Amino acid sequence: MVSVNTDHAGPDDLAALRAAFPDGEPLGWDAVRAFEAEHGIVLPEPYRTFVAEICDGSCTGPPDFGLEPLAELPDDWGDGRPERVPAQPFPLTEPWVWEDDPRPEEEIEALLGPVYDHGSIVLGTDGCGMYWHLVVTGPHRGHIWNISGEGAAPFGAEFGHTTAEAGFAGWVRHWAGGKPWYDK
Template sequence: MDNEHADRGELDALRAAFPAEHCLPPLGWDGVRAFERAHDIVLPEPYRTLVAEICDGCTEGPPDIDGLIPLAALPADWGPDDTQRVLAEPFPLTEAWVWEDDPRPYEEIEPLIDAVSNHGSVVLGTDGCGMYWHLVVTGPQRGRLWNISDVGAAPFGAVFGTTAATDGFAGWVGLWSTTRRPWYDVVV
C-alpha cells in the first residue's frame, strides 16, 4: 500500500470499477488541493487521484448502498450534526473495537466513540444499517479503510485478518469489483 504515489495499474482498475456513465465529474487537482488545504490534510493515494482525475463519487460501485459519495459529502442517513468532524485530528484506533461490549461506563467511552466517527477520516459511503466506510487520512492508519457502525469499528484488509483482500482503497474496490459482495462475506 503506497499512500504517496498513484500506481498506474491500480488507477486502471479504479477506472474499470467506476463506470463513467454513473460517475460524478472529478474535482480536478485544484479542487482536491483546495479541500486538502481547508482541512490541513493530504489525501492518500490512489483515492486522491481518483477524486482528482476519475470521479468525485459514483452511484455504481462500493459501498453497496448509493455507491461512493463525493469527497466533501456525508451519507444521507449520517444525521444533522457534522460539526464535530475534524479531518486533521488523527484517527484514534489501530485495532478493532466493539464499544458495545466495552465494560466501561458509556460516559467514559463516549468521547472516544465520537473521535472514531469524526476524526482523521473521510466517509466513503454506507452499507446500510448504520455501517459507514471510512478512509483514514491522518494518523498511523492513514490509507486504510475502516467500517464503523453503531456498535464498533473494524479495519479492512488481509493484514487485520478481516478479508483476503489487500489493504487500502484499491484493495477494497478490487474486492468489490471481483466479488460484488460486501467484504465481510469473504471467507479468509
C-alpha cells in the same frame, strides 16, 4: 501492519479504479487541492488521484448505497453531529467493539466522537449505521475502516475476515470482483 503506499498512485491501482468507475465524473486537481487546504490534510493515494482524475462519487458502490463525493456525507449521517476534523489523527490502530466494552457508557461515548469524526473521510454507507471511512491522518493513513453502531475494524486481509488487499484500491477491487466484504 502492511503499509499501503499513500504517496504514489501505482499504474495498476489507477487502471483498476478506472475499470471499476468507467463513467466517473472527476473533481479536478484544483478542487482537490482546495479541499486539502481547507481541511489541513493531503489525501492518501490512490484515492487522491482517483477523485481528481477518475471519479468524485458514484451512485454505484462501493459501498452498497454508492460512493460519496469528497466533501459530502451519506444521507443517514444525521443532523446535529459535531463537525468532522480530518486533520486530527484517527484514534484507532486496532479493532474496537464498544458494545462489548466493560467501561462506563459515559467513558465510551467520550471516546466515540473522535472515532467517527477525526482523521478520516466518509466514503459511504451500507445502511443501518454502517459506514466506510478512509483514514487520512494517523498511523492507519490510507487504510479503510468500517465503523458501525457496534464497533470499528480495519479492512484488509492482514486484519482478518477478508481476502482483500488493504487500502482504497484493494477495497474497490474486492467490490468490483463481486466479493462479499467479509469473505473469510
